[in-house]
Amino acid sequence: MTKQSYPSPSLPSRSSRSLLSAAISCVSDYDSDALPVSHAQAIIRDCITPIHAIEKVAIRTALDRVLAIDIISPINVPAYDNSAMDGYAFHSESLCADGDTLLSVIGTSHAGRAHQGPVAPGQAIRIMTGAPMPDGLDTVIPQEFVSAFNGDVTESNDANGSSQLPRSKPFITIAAGAVRAGANRRLAGEDLQAGAAALKKGRILRPADLGLLASLGIAEVPVQRRLRVAFFSTGDELRSVGEALDPGCVYDSNRYTLYGMLRRLGCDIIDLGVVADDPAALEIAFKSAADNADAIITSGGVSVGDADHTRQMMAQLGEVAFWKLGMRPGRPLAFGTINSSNKPAVFFGLPGNPVAVMVSFYFFARDALLHMMGAQPAPLPLMQVTSASIIRKKPGRTEYQRGILIRHESGRWSVRPTGAQGSGILRSMTEADCMIVLAHDQRDVAIGDQVEVILFNGLI
Missing domain, CATH: 3.90.105.10 (Molybdopterin biosynthesis moea protein, domain 2)
Structure with missing residues (x-):
């Protein structure tokens, strides 16, 4: 196996600042602290270019x-005309227009062992699925549609035809209208030329x-080449699995969900662990991540608390396009770049709450990472179903609610929320099988109203 790589930055050669500025300038009513979801997705899309290492x-x-x-x-697929089923191959001109057709069977063609020699009109060969069609034959009739029998014929015993001997030979009878000309033949290059x-x-x-x-x-x-993604969690209260859980502390679940989501995308993963809410520690983590990865994902540290130092690091080491979105869950979400050694890395600062991390990843980071990988992902398919519950919704933000699909005896589908939609209730993500998408301007949903859902199957 040979391997060939070509180094390439994740962003174009022009500065990340000009790239982000250009993307932002194309968005009307830009507000980095209250950006609609569609605007944020457009900015991310305009700022992302694929890596070029092969x-x-x-x-x-x-x-x-x-x-x-x-x-x-490099070849035709299939490479030759062949039979689509087990049956008998013959010239379509042998078919009688107004009655049964009688054909003598003179040989057999197997896949990998073709019949040799000519087949004249009035003759047929037994043929197996995938076996080559002899020259001139254009039609195959399935074996269950013929009547096969042995008949006695007389043939010459020598070259002069001086004596006639009876001999039993196989025949088939094809009923009128049982097959059309050209049926059941796969043409060379039919699948791919x-x-x-x-x-x-x-x-x-x-x-x-x-x-x-x-x-x-x-x-x-x-x-x-695989996309390199570095990620870490921030927060003095976080403990890794296996550590003692001190009062006021919680286990860090976000790194494990991020690990699973990134593995599903086929990324090379750099897990930098838990980083304390300390500017010096964050600076070291960000520089290490930017030096070694194409993209950086953090969870926590992007709200407005006194101990949230990520924004300070963004101003010091890179640039931010937006900090907050008009969405729920996941309002505090940062996107921008981190620079180290003149190499920019795309940055996603996800919220700290577990459900918000997953929602933010799936609806913002996932598509961007796929584009960086050189993939051309299709838009996530939306399914229209009826709501089985009243859903409260204020206009002015996009909401992603966890849902459970219900299939009725009539074949109709409906959906209900899993229950409480708090962004810290990770268990609800394990119970749900879809995400209910409530648009930016949408209001309360009544029972029986149409709503859009995205299935977890194929996403998660």
């Missing part, structure tokens, strides 16, 4: 990696893609 990996290790170039098929793009750049490779690559004889595939 490596070649064996297809067995390419699952979930991002394809770096278009894959051009030589020179055509088999897989497009930016695709996240799935199991079927690995099979397609193997069918083309491709053993190695160029992929984007």
Whole structure:
């Protein structure tokens, strides 16, 4: 296996300040302390560019990696005309227009062991699924649609035809209208023609893609190098799993949910642990993260408390595009860049509450990280269902509520919230199977109203 890498910054060569400023200038009614969700997503999208480091990996290790170039098929798939099923192959011109068709069976074609020799009109061959179609044959009838029998014929016993001997030979009868001309034949290049793009750049490779690559004889595939993401939690009250839980302290759950979400995206992960609410400690952590990663994610430390020093570090080491969003949960959310050794790293400062961390990641950081990886993710699919509960909602912010889908006997779907929607109730995320998305200007939802949901399956 060969490996080839090309270093590249996560952002364009122009300064991160000009990039963020340009993105912000395109947003109307910009307010870094109260930005609508759609505006924040637009700023992030405009500030993100993919990394440009490529490596070649064996297809067995390419699952979930991002394809770096278009894959051009070197061959036709299938490589030859073949049968789509077990049956009998013959010339369509042999079919009788107004009655049954009688054909003599002169041979068999297997996958990997084709029939040799010509097949004349009035003749057929037994053929198996995937077996090559002999030249001139264009139609296959399934074996269950024919009547097969052995019949006696007389044939010459020598070259002069001086004597005739009876002989039993196989025949098939095809009822009128049982098959149409050209049926059940797979054409060479029908699936993929030589020179055509088999897989497009930016695709996240799935199991079927690995099979397609193997069918083309491709053993190695160029992929984007894995995105390097450093993350840490901030807070003097946090304790790691395994440590004693002092009065007033809590176990740090956010690093574990972040670890799981980043692993699902296929990132290379740098876990910097828990960093104290101390400017010096934060500066060391941020510089280390920027030196070694393409993106930095923190949880906690982005609100307005006296001990929240992240904003100070942002002003000192980089630039911030926004701090607060018109959303729930996750109002305190920072986005910007951190610079170290003239290398910018994209920064996401997520809230400290566990549910807010997950919501902020899925609706802001996830899409940005996929774009940095060189992927071209499709928008998350929204499903329209009816609300089974009254949902209170004030206009002026986007809300993401945890929901449970209900399938009724009629086949209709509805959804109800999991219950209390506090951003610290992580258990509700384990109970939910979807997120109810309530738009910025939406008001209270009545029972029976239509709402939009995003399924966790495929997201989480």
